[in-house]
Amino acid sequence: MTIAAMLLLVAIGFLAGGFGALAGVGGGIIVTPLLAIYFGLPMHQAIGVTLLCVIATSTATSSQYVERHVTDVRLGMTLELATTVGALIAALVAHRVNRRTLAVLFVCFLLYSAGSMVKKAWDSRSAKREEVIPDYTPENYPVGLAAALLAGGFSGLLGIGGGPIKMPVMLLFMKVPLRVAAATSNFMIGVTAGTSAYIYWGRGDVRVDIAAPLVAGVFAGSLLGARISPKVRPVYILMLLVTIAGWLAIQMIYKLFTGGFQ
Amino acid sequence: MSRRDVAVDRVLSRTLKLGAYTAFALILAGLILQHFAAWGGKITAAGLLVLLATPALRIVVACIQFLRERDFKYALVSFGVLAIVVLAYVLGLQA
Numbered sequence: 290m291t292i293a294a295m296l297l298l299v300a301i302g303f304l305a306g307g308f309g310a311l312a313g314v315g316g317g318i319i320v321t322p323l324l325a326i327y328f329g330l331p332m333h334q335a336i337g338v339t340l341l342c343v344i345a346t347s348t349a350t351s352s353q354y355v356e357r358h359v360t361d362v363r364l365g366m367t368l369e370l371a372t373t374v375g376a377l378i379a380a381l382v383a384h385r386v387n388r389r390t391l392a393v394l395f396v397c398f399l400l401y402s403a404g405s406m407v408k409k410a411w412d413s414r415s416a417k418r419e420e421v422i423p424d425y426t427p428e429n430y431p432v433g434l435a436a437a438l439l440a441g442g443f444s445g446l447l448g449i450g451g452g453p454i455k456m457p458v459m460l461l462f463m464k465v466p467l468r469v470a471a472a473t474s475n476f477m478i479g480v481t482a483g484t485s486a487y488i489y490w491g492r493g494d495v496r497v498d499i500a501a502p503l504v505a506g507v508f509a510g511s512l513l514g515a516r517i518s519p520k521v522r523p524v525y526i527l528m529l530l531v532t533i534a535g536w537l538a539i540q541m542i543y544k545l546f547t548g549g550f551q
Numbered sequence: 552m553s554r555r556d557v558a559v560d561r562v563l564s565r566t567l568k569l570g571a572y573t574a575f576a577l578i579l580a581g582l583i584l585q586h587f588a589a590w591g592g593k594i595t596a597a598g599l600l601v602l603l604a605t606p607a608l609r610i611v612v613a614c615i616q617f618l619r620e621r622d623f624k625y626a627l628v629s630f631g632v633l634a635i636v637v638l639a640y641v642l643g644l645q646a
Binding site: 348356363373485487495501508509512 | 564568574579596609645646
């Protein structure tokens with residue numbers, strides 16, 4: 290690989306990790322399509338590489354959220370019982386799913402994520418930041434576990450973290466405060482992505498030459514992002530991410546209609 | 552009711568930090584070195600392996616900490632998660 294391509298991957302990782310940490314969303318959603326469209330990686334390989342980026346984001350940011358006592362470790366570990374099962378099953382069947390189907394599913398999830406980011410940006414315009422986390426007791430574990438199973442499945446199949454599935458359920462059904470839900474989701478995605486990454490790695494779908502510069506960038510971006518995130522309003526970063534996600538969705542749809550992703 | 556557990560949080564954030572910084576340092580060093588020597592690629596790969604091992608390591612650490620606090624319910628939960636992750640690792644080796 291040329292040094293220019295390597296530096297480009299570091300830069301993509303840095304932006305994905307940094308934006309992800311600042312806006313509280315996984316940056317993985319923009320990494321997979323970039324690799325599939327502009328670096329010509331088959332979907333399975335793009336997903337395998339993205340899984341490592343997800344582990345890097347989760348490890349770097351949650352080390353700081355856990356230190357600040359925002360993460361609910363016990364809740365996270367409980368839901369991980371379901372996310373890992375979903376991730377394992379999905380990773381095992383992923384290679385039987387053909388590339389075009391994966392690409393279609395990915396576009397759907399990309400649009401859904403963009404929608405949930407628009408909602409998040411809209412909500413955060415008026416909402417005050419929760420300075421003190423209110424006391425709470427998680428409710429409705431069966432619903433939470435079911436959502437976690439589904440999120441884990443999508444993670445193993447599409448290489449994403451699955452935050453947009455877990456977050457609303459933790460907020461609405463489990464009655465977990467917003468910041469705790471975000472931090473706990475972030476905490477879980479490392480173990481979830483790790484579970485499916487072992488399968489992708491074993492199959493040879495993790496390209497070390499692509500993954501290494503990306504992961505280095507993601508680490509730098511998310512360590513920095515998590516450090517400055519308490520001081521930054523996420524609205525503009527969310528809108529930027531929505532724009533990028535929308536653009537990538539259009540590119541993927543175009544490629545699908547012109548016979549790509551074979 | 553506060554759900555804060557300062558001891559668990561401390562040991563887990565240390566584990567995650569250790570994994571993150573070790574993997575980051577190895578990958579960065581490997582990426583630079585591999586332009587000068589072939590074995591630089593091995594350092595890069597080692598960094599990615601540290602990255603892959605960190606989630607599993609943090610489950611083990613959580614399990615031990617829950618046992619020390621005599622919180623057997625969550626020690627069992629951690630052990631369950633670890634069992635699934637180990638199963639994935641074994642199936643990955645055979646894939």
